[in-house]
Amino acid sequence: MRHQRTKTCGECRLNHVGELVVLNGWVQAVRDHGGLLFLDLRDRYGFTQVVADPAQHSVLSEVGPECVIAVVGKVRARPAEARNTNRSTGDIEIEAIEIELLNTTKVPPFEVDDECRTREELRLEHRYVDMRRRPVLAAMELRSRLNYLMRQSMTEQGFMEVETPILMKTSPEGARDFLVPSRVHPGKAYGLPQSPQLFKQTLMACGIDKYFQICKCFRDEDLRADRQLEFTQLDMEMSFVRQEDVFAVMERLMTTVWRELARGEVAAPFPRMTWDEAMTRFGSDKPETRFGMELFDFADRARGSGFRVFAQAMELPQGTVRGMVVKGGAALSRKQIDEAEAVAKSYGAGGMAWVKLTAEGPQGSIAKFLAADDLAALTAAGAAQGDLVVFTAGRFEPALNALGQVRLHFGRVQNLVDSKLAHFVWITDFPMFEWNEDEKRFEAKHHMFTAPSEPLPPLGGDLSHLKASLYDLVLNGNEIGSGSIRIHQPEVQAQVFAHVGLTPEQAQDKFGWFLRVLEYGAPPHGGIALGVDRIAMILAGAASLREVIAFPKNASGICPLTQSPSAPDTKQWDELQLRPVSGG
RNA sequence: GGGGACGUGGCGCAAUUGGUUAGCGCGUCGGCUUGUCACGCCGAAGGUUGCGGGUUCGAGUCCCGUCGUCCUCGCCA
Numbered sequence: 001m002r003h004q005r006t007k008t009c010g011e012c013r014l015n016h017v018g019e020l021v022v023l024n025g026w027v028q029a030v031r032d033h034g035g036l037l038f039l040d041l042r043d044r045y046g047f048t049q050v051v052a053d054p055a056q057h058s059v060l061s062e063v064g065p066e067c068v069i070a071v072v073g074k075v076r077a078r079p080a081e082a083r084n085t086n087r088s089t090g091d092i093e094i095e096a097i098e099i100e101l102l103n104t105t106k107v108p109p110f111e112v113d114d115e116c117r118t119r120e121e122l123r124l125e126h127r128y129v130d131m132r133r134r135p136v137l138a139a140m141e142l143r144s145r146l147n148y149l150m151r152q153s154m155t156e157q158g159f160m161e162v163e164t165p166i167l168m169k170t171s172p173e174g175a176r177d178f179l180v181p182s183r184v185h186p187g188k189a190y191g192l193p194q195s196p197q198l199f200k201q202t203l204m205a206c207g208i209d210k211y212f213q214i215c216k217c218f219r220d221e222d223l224r225a226d227r228q229l230e231f232t233q234l235d236m237e238m239s240f241v242r243q244e245d246v247f248a249v250m251e252r253l254m255t256t257v258w259r260e261l262a263r264g265e266v267a268a269p270f271p272r273m274t275w276d277e278a279m280t281r282f283g284s285d286k287p288e289t290r291f292g293m294e295l296f297d298f299a300d301r302a303r304g305s306g307f308r309v310f311a312q313a314m315e316l317p318q319g320t321v322r323g324m325v326v327k328g329g330a331a332l333s334r335k336q337i338d339e340a341e342a343v344a345k346s347y348g349a350g351g352m353a354w355v356k357l358t359a360e361g362p363q364g365s366i367a368k369f370l371a372a373d374d375l376a377a378l379t380a381a382g383a384a385q386g387d388l389v390v391f392t393a394g395r396f397e398p399a400l401n402a403l404g405q406v407r408l409h410f411g412r413v414q415n416l417v418d419s420k421l422a423h424f425v426w427i428t429d430f431p432m433f434e435w436n437e438d439e440k441r442f443e444a445k446h447h448m449f450t451a452p453s454e455p456l457p458p459l460g461g462d463l464s465h466l467k468a469s470l471y472d473l474v475l476n477g478n479e480i481g482s483g484s485i486r487i488h489q490p491e492v493q494a495q496v497f498a499h500v501g502l503t504p505e506q507a508q509d510k511f512g513w514f515l516r517v518l519e520y521g522a523p524p525h526g527g528i529a530l531g532v533d534r535i536a537m538i539l540a541g542a543a544s545l546r547e548v549i550a551f552p553k554n555a556s557g558i559c560p561l562t563q564s565p566s567a568p569d570t571k572q573w574d575e576l577q578l579r580p581v582s583g584g
Numbered sequence: 585g586g587g588g589a590c591g592u593g594g595c596g597c598a599a600u601u602g603g604u605u606a607g608c609g610c611g612u613c614g615g616c617u618u619g620u621c622a623c624g625c626c627g628a629a630g631g632u633u634g635c636g637g638g639u640u641c642g643a644g645u646c647c648c649g650u651c652g653u654c655c656u657c658g659c660c661a
Contacts, residue, residue, distance in 0.1 A: 029621075036618035049621070064612090082619050090621085107612060110595050113622080117596055117610085121653055174661035194661080221660040346587085346657060434661090447661040482661095500661095544654095555654060 003070035003100050010046020014091050016075040023048060023094060024102070026132060027067045028112065030060075039063070041071060041094075042112075044137060048089045049078075052096035059101050066108045066129070070100040120546070124560035127551060139548050142261060143536045147214060149260055150234050150532070153253040159212040159236060164199035166192060166216070172510055173448060173500065175219035178229075186577040192218035195529055197449060198514050200237040201486055204525040205517045212236040214532065223555050225544045226478075226534060230553075237527030243471055243485055246528050247272075247426060250473060250481065258422060261539050270424040270473075278427050279397070283322070283404020285430070288477030289423045291416035293407050295400065296381040298323045298391060307369035309353065313393035318464075321393040322403050325381060326410050329388025330356040330363075336413075337388070343409045344392055349402030353391040357383055366391070408477070417476075419541075425474050429453070432468035433499070441501045446470045448496050450484040451526075456495050463499060473530070480535050483528025490518040 005024040012021065028040035028047060037060060039050040050071050054060050063069060073094040084090030109126045110118040114134050123130040130136055151161070170177045170191030177191035193199075195217050203211045213235045223229065234253075238245065251268035258266040271289075278287045281294045302310035302321035313319045326332070341352040355364040357378070362370055370378075383389050392403040411417055432452050433442040442463045444450065450468045457463065473481035487493045493515060497507040507515070536548040546552035554560050573579050 029623095031620050031623050032617080033620065033623075034617040036620085038620050038623085040621070047621095051619085053618090079619070082621085084621060087621085107594065111611070119591095119595090119653075122595080171661090175659085197661090219660060222658085224660085225655070227660065348657090444661055450661090556652090 001070065001100070001102055003072050003098070005070070008045040009041050009043040009048045010088060012048055012075050012089055012092050012094070014077060017077050017092060019075050020097075021073065021075055021094065023050070023071045023073075025069070026112075027063055027065055027069060029065060030063065038093075041069070042132070046089055047087055049084075049093040050096050050099075051093050052099065057096060057099045059099050062101060062104065063099070064105070064107075066105040066112065066132075067101060068103040068105075070102055071096055072098040072100075121554070121560060124546070124552065124554065127561050131550070136547075139536070139540045139542065140550060142540055143532075143548055145261060146257060146532065146536055146539065149257050150214065150253060150530075153256050154212040154234075154236065154249075157210070157249055157252060159210040159238075159249075160208055161213055162203055162208060162211050163213060164193070164196040164203075164215065168193055168199070169510075169513075172502075172506075173443065175221050178218045178220045181576045181578055183575050194219050195233060196235055197447060198511075200235060200527060201449060201522070201525065202514070202517050204237055204239045204488075205520065205522040207239075209240075210236075210238045211527075223553065223557060225546075226537070228533065228545055228549065228553055229557055231545075232532040234530040234532055235527070236529070237525055239523040239525045241485075241524070241526055243428070243469055243526060246483060246485075246526055247471075250528060250530070254424060254473075257535070257539075262422065264420075264422060266422055266424060270426055272426040272428055274429040275427055275431065275467075276429070279400050279404075280322075283400040283402070283407055284477070285427055286472065286474045286477055286479045287404075287425065287427075288408060288411065288417070289425055290418060290421050290476060291411050293324060293326065293410065293416070295322045295324050295403055295407070297321075298377065298381075301374050301377050302393065305369060305374075307353070307366050309351070310366075310369075310391075310393050313399070316395050318396040319394065320396050320399055321391055322400055323378070323381060323389050323391045324403055324407055325378075325383045326388040326390060326414075328386055329390075329410075330358050330386045332356075332388055337390075340390065340406050340409055344390075344402040344406050347402040347405045348398045349392045350394060351392075352402075352406065353393070355389050357385050357387050357389065359385060364388075421476070423476055427472045427474055428470075429467045430470040430472070431464065432466045432470065433463040435464060439501075443500050444496070446482065446484055448500060449486050449493070451487045451492070452496075456492070456499065459495075459498055469526070471528070473528070475535075475538060478534055478538060479531070480538070481528050481530040483526065485524070485526035488518060488522045488524050490515050493518055 003022045005022050007021045007023060009023055009025045023041055025041040025043040028042040031038040032054065037052050037054045039052065040047050041050055050073065052060060071094055073096045075092050076095050078091060078093050108129050109122055112129060112132050167180060167190040170179065170189065175194050179189040179191060182188045182190060196213065196215055200211055215233055215235055216230050217233050218230050220229065251270055255266050255268050258264055275285055278285055283295050298321045299314060303314045305311050310321050313321055337354055344352040353366045355362045355367050355370060362375065378389050390406060392399045431445055432450060434445045436443045450470050453467045453469050469485035471483060472479050487496065494507065533545045533548060537545050540548050542548055551559065551561055
C-alpha cells in the first residue's frame with residue numbers, strides 16, 4: 001500500500017474543501033458516464049463519492065464493486081444541484097488525482113446493500129462480505145456498545161472483573177457438557193463451562209465480594225433461533241446480600257443500557273411477580289406482560305362437571321382447569337380455533353375446549369355442558385357476548401403452559417403487542433425442585449447451589465412445593481437473566497446433593513472440592529447471569545441470535561464459514577488415545 | 585429423535601391441470617454515455633431445476649428415498 005488514508009470515508013465535509021486527502025476503502029458502486037466516472041467508496045464510517053476522468057486513470061477498467069482501493073484526491077464542493085442530502089458526505093466529493101488498486105475481488109456472492117436479498121446460509125458462509133452491509137455492522141456496533149456499558153456500569157458499582165477457566169471439571173446435572181479430552185491424562189477430559197457457577201461462588205469465599213465477568217458459556221444441546229452452542233453471559237456474584245441487592249445492581253445496569261441503546265427510559269425498580277402468580281395469570285414463567293388476556297381459574301366449576309375431560313383433570317394430582325377470554329373471538333372461524341388448539345397440543349395439552357358466547361347463546365365443543373352457574377363464572381372472568389373462551393385441563397404446569405402458549409398465539413395474530421414497549425419484570429420464588437418422570441427423582445430447577453427459602457424436608461420427603469431464593473429477569477416474554485441466593489453452608493449443600501439422588505461418594509467425587517470451599521468460611525452470597533446475546537437481539541429488534549453474533553453456528557451446530565466441526569486426523573486421535581467408534 | 589416449510593443461472597423470484605426451446609429482475613461481460621448517486625441506453629454470456637431412483641409418450645411440476653437450510657416439539661440445571 002503506497003497511499004495510506006488521511007481521512008475515513010465518513011469524514012469529509014464542506015469545511016475540508018480544497019484539502020488534499022487520501023481515502024482507503026471498498027468500492028460500493030461505479031457509475032460510468034464515459035467522460036466522467038463516479039465511484040462510491042465505503043468503509044465502516046461511511047460513503048464518499050469520488051469523481052474521476054476514466055481517461056486519466058487506466059486502473060479504473062479493473063475496478064468493480066468490492067475492490068479495495070486508495071484514492072488520492074482533492075475535496076471539492078459538489079454543484080448545488082448535485083448534492084445528496086441522504087448522505088452525511090453528500091455535499092462534497094473527491095476529485096481523484098491518483099487511484100491505487102489495493103486488492104481485486106471475485107464477483108461477490110451477493111450485493112452489498114442494506115436490503116437483505118439473499119438467504120442467510122449464503123450470508124454466513126460469506127460473512128466477510130455480509131458484514132460490510134450497514135445493518136450487520138450496526139448490530140456489531142450495538143453489541144460493542146452494550147459490552148462497554150455493562151463493563152462500565154459494573155465497574156462503577158464496585159465490581160471486579162475476574163476471568164475464570166474455560167477448561168474445567170465436567171459436571172453431571174444440567175445441560176450436556178462439551179468435553180475436551182486431555183492428552184496428558186488419557187481417558188480424562190475437561191468440560192467447557194455451562195457457566196462459571198462454582199468458580200464465582202469460590203471467588204466469594206476468596207473475599208472478592210463483588211465479581212463480574214463477560215464470559216462465554218457452552219451447552220451441548222440442540223439449537224434454536226434464540227439458542228447457540230456457545231453464548232455470552234454477563235455473570236455476577238456478590239457477598240453478604242439478599243436478592244433485593246442483586247435486583248438493584250441489575251436495575252441500575254439495565255436502565256443505563258436502555259437509556260443509551262434503546263433511547264427509552266425504563267423505570268426502576270422493576271415489577272416483581274412470584275412464579276405462582278406468573279404461571280396462574282400468564283401461563284408462563286417468562287410472562288409477556290405487554291398485553292392482558294390473563295388466564296382464570298375454572299377448577300371449582302370443573303369439579304364434577306358433566307364434561308368428563310374437566311372432571312377427570314380434577315382427579316389428577318395437581319390437576320386443574322384454566323380458561324382464558326379471547327375478546328371478539330366469537331367471530332373466529334373453526335380453522336382459526338383449530339390453529340389455536342394445535343398450539344395447545346404442541347405444548348402437551350390433550351386438547352383445547354372452547355365456547356363462543358353468541359347472541360344465540362353459547363356455541364362450541366363444550367357449550368352443552370355449561371350450566372347457568374358456569375356461564376356466570378365466565379362472565380365474572382370478563383367474558384361477554386361476542387367473545388371466545390378457551391380452556392385447558394390437566395396437571396398444573398402443562399395445562400397452564402399450554403394455555404399460556406395459546407395466549408401468546410392470540411396475542412400475535414390479533415396484534416396485541418406494542419413492540420415499542422419494554423416490560424421488565426422479576427420472577428421470584430421459583431420451585432426449587434422439579435420431578436423428573438424419566439429418572440423418577442427430583443432434580444434442581446435452576447441448579448444445585450440455589451438456597452432453599454425454607455428448611456429442607458427429610459430425605460425422601462415431598463419436594464414439589466419447596467420454594468427457592470431463585471429469580472429470573474424477564475423482558476417482554478424473554479428470559480434474559482437468571483440467578484439465585486446460593487447455599488453457603490456445607491451441610492445444606494450436602495443435603496441438596498442427597499435430595500437430587502447423589503450418593504455421598506458421588507458428591508465427594510464431583511463436588512468435594514467445592515464442599516471444602518464452603519467448609520472454610522464461605523460468606524452468604526448470591527448473584528445472577530444475564531444473556532448478553534439475547535439482550536443484544538432484543539435491542540437490535542432481530543429475530544435470531546445469529547444477527548448479533550459475528551460468526552454464529554447454524555441450526556445444526558455447523559459454522560457456515562469454517563465448516564467446523566471437522567474430523568481430527570489420525571495423529572490427533574492417537575495423541576489423545578481416542579478413536580471414533582464408527583468410521584465417521 | 586419427532587413435526588412443518590423451503591431448495592430453479594452468481595443473487596432474488598416465475599413457470600396454468602404433467603405438455604413447445606425453463607422466463608423475469610438484479611448482478612457479470614462487451615459497447616455507448618460529462619453530474620450520477622438503485623445512473624441511463626444497446627448487446628451478450630450464463631441452467632444436470634440439490635442429489636438418486638420411479639411413474640409417464642412426456643417430469644421443474646406426481647411418487648419414493650436422500651442431502652442441505654430454516655422454524656419448531658423433545659432437550660436447554
